[in-house]
Amino acid sequence: MGELLGVAVLGAGHMGADHIRRLDQVVSGARVAAVADPDAARAKEAVSGVEGVSVHTEAEAALDAPGVGAVLIASPGPAHEEALLAAFARGLPVLCEKPMVPDSAGALRVLEAEARLGRRLAQIGFMRRYDAEYRRLKALLDDGRLGRPLMLHCTHRNVSSPPGFTSAMLIDSSVSHEIDAARWLLGQELTAVTVLRPHPSSGAPAGLLDPQFVVFETDGGALVDVEVFVNCGFGYQVRVEAVCEAGSARVGDEHGVRVTAHGSAGTDVPQDYLVRFADAYDREVQDWVDATRRGRVTGPTAWDGYAASVVAEAGVRALEDGTRVPVGLAPRPALYG
Numbered sequence: 001m002g003e004l005l006g007v008a009v010l011g012a013g014h015m016g017a018d019h020i021r022r023l024d025q026v027v028s029g030a031r032v033a034a035v036a037d038p039d040a041a042r043a044k045e046a047v048s049g050v051e052g053v054s055v056h057t058e059a060e061a062a063l064d065a066p067g068v069g070a071v072l073i074a075s076p077g078p079a080h081e082e083a084l085l086a087a088f089a090r091g092l093p094v095l096c097e098k099p100m101v102p103d104s105a106g107a108l109r110v111l112e113a114e115a116r117l118g119r120r121l122a123q124i125g126f127m128r129r130y131d132a133e134y135r136r137l138k139a140l141l142d143d144g145r146l147g148r149p150l151m152l153h154c155t156h157r158n159v160s161s162p163p164g165f166t167s168a169m170l171i172d173s174s175v176s177h178e179i180d181a182a183r184w185l186l187g188q189e190l191t192a193v194t195v196l197r198p199h200p201s202s203g204a205p206a207g208l209l210d211p212q213f214v215v216f217e218t219d220g221g222a223l224v225d226v227e228v229f230v231n232c233g234f235g236y237q238v239r240v241e242a243v244c245e246a247g248s249a250r251v252g253d254e255h256g257v258r259v260t261a262h263g264s265a266g267t268d269v270p271q272d273y274l275v276r277f278a279d280a281y282d283r284e285v286q287d288w289v290d291a292t293r294r295g296r297v298t299g300p301t302a303w304d305g306y307a308a309s310v311v312a313e314a315g316v317r318a319l320e321d322g323t324r325v326p327v328g329l330a331p332r333p334a335l336y337g
Contacts, residue, residue, distance in 0.1 A: 005293050006033030006067035008092075010059045010083050011075030012046035013037070015097060019074050019285065024050045026282050030070075030289040036062035037075075059083050063090055070094070070292050072285075077102040084110050088121055093297055095288045097125040098176055099312070100305025107309035108330055111302045115333035120297040123288055124305040126180040128238075130287065131280035133251035137242060138185055140249050147245030149186055151223050154178045155252070157237040158230040160203075167209040170228050171195070171319055172312040175214055178226045179311045180304060181240065188220035190311045192326045195319040203231045214315060236276050303336035 007030050009020050016037070023032050036056040037043035047053045056062045059079070063071060063086055071087045073080055073096040081101045087094045100122070101107040114122055128134050141149060156174055165173075183190060196213040204210040211229035218224065239252030284299070291298045311327050318325040 002293070005030040005289055006069045007031065007289075008034040008036065008062040008065060008068045008071050010036050010062060010071065010073045010079075011097075012039070012043040013074070013076075016074035017046040018281070019072055020046050020050065022282060022285055023072070027286050027289055029286075029293055033067040033069075034062040034065035060086050063087060063092065068092070070289075073097060081106040081110055084122060085113055088113055088117060092121065093292045094122045095125060095285065095299075096122055096305070098180070098305070099172065099309055100124045100302060101309060102172060102312075104306070104310045104313045107306040111306045111330075111333065114302050115335050118335065120301065120335065122302045122305070123291075123297055123299040124302065124308075125284065126177065126184070126300045126304065126308075127277055127280045127284045128177055128181045129184055129300060130284040131277060134181065134185070134240075134280075137240070137249055137251050141185055141242060141244070142187075146242070146247040146249060149220075149222050149242055149244050151225070151243040152182055152185065153241045153243065154182070154224065154226040155237060155239040156226060156228045156230075157232040157235070159233060159235060161205065161208065161210070161230040165205075165208065165230065167207075167212075167319060168316045170210060170212050170230055171214065171315040172309075174228050174230055175226050175315065176308050176312050177238075178214075178224070178228075178240075179216070179308045179315075180300065182216060182218070182224045183304070183307060184300075185240070185242065186218060186220060186222055186224075188218040188222060189307065189329065190216045190224070190327055191219050192217040192324055193311065193315045193318045194324045195315060195322075197319070201229070201231055203233050205231070209319070212319065216311070238276060301336050303332060306330075 023030050032053050034054045035043050035047050036059045040057050043055045054065045071092050071094045073083050077099045194215045197209050210231050214226040216224040241250035314325045314327045
């Protein structure tokens with residue numbers, strides 16, 4: 001389909017560096033044309049060995065670099081709004097890691113800015129939609145053989161939380177994935193959220209309310225519960241079970257090789273989301289590149305990013321207040337159906 005798509009990657013941290021590697025070594029049809037990170041040394045390290053890349057400390061300089069035809073945003077969430085609006089101003093297609101924008105007011109500004117363009121430019125990085133198991137579950141729910149969905153039971157566990165991780169981030173950083181997955185799997189909007197808090201684990205840093213138990217209500221009458229436990233200590237586990245009127249289905253039980261030896265059997269437990277969802281990230285970025293080269297934008301929309309931010313914000317209020325908090329979404333622009 002012609003020359004390679006030149007991508008500007010904004011952010012060269014853990015996620016950004018992995019996307020740089022992916023674009024350079026895994027994905028076909030694209031190349032890293034520019035990278036921007038406030039830490040120039042980190043940016044240079046992330047593109048070490050990648051040819052033809054310009055390195056910048058300012059995002060807009062990377063967007064304006066020669067050969068850039070698209071943008072992948074992997075910078076911290078608070079920087080996303082400015083980067084998205086700058087990409088829109090240049091007519092550049094964007095793959096933006098979640099959260100699209102952490103706060104609902106900023107997410108609404110991005111939504112309205114794209115709607116004014118009258119065409120989609122942004123795809124939001126909810127990569128679970130590209131996971132093979134999640135896709136099979138989605139197809140199973142859509143074909144109706146299990147009947148009407150009644151409940152989703154979700155588990156989200158991490159080995160440990162990074163420095164500075166807050167109780168609110170269990171909702172707006174970790175559970176944000178379940179928020180989008182539930183909306184997508186059920187085809188329903190989330191309308192209210194309640195957060196219950198067991199006694200914190202002894203493995204959690206002082207002051208961190210971990211684990212939490214989150215319950216969402218939907219406009220289709222289903223319930224979604226999420227156990228989020230970000231200092232479980234033993235591995236990264238993500239599971240979801242759909243309970244329907246005529247059956248149930250669960251994904252996420254086992255990954256990797258099962259070994260039987262010396263009187264015992266077991267499997268390795270992934271220690272990181274980049275391991276568990278490696279294939280999903282690869283598929284997500286490849287699909288984005290392929291669509292962009294065809295002049296199309298597919299995948300999760302800015303509406304999905306906005307809805308996730310609104311629900312997460314309501315979840316943080318529910319955590320802080322100990323009450324059931326309704327979710328209020330703005331009218332959906334016609335651009336998003």
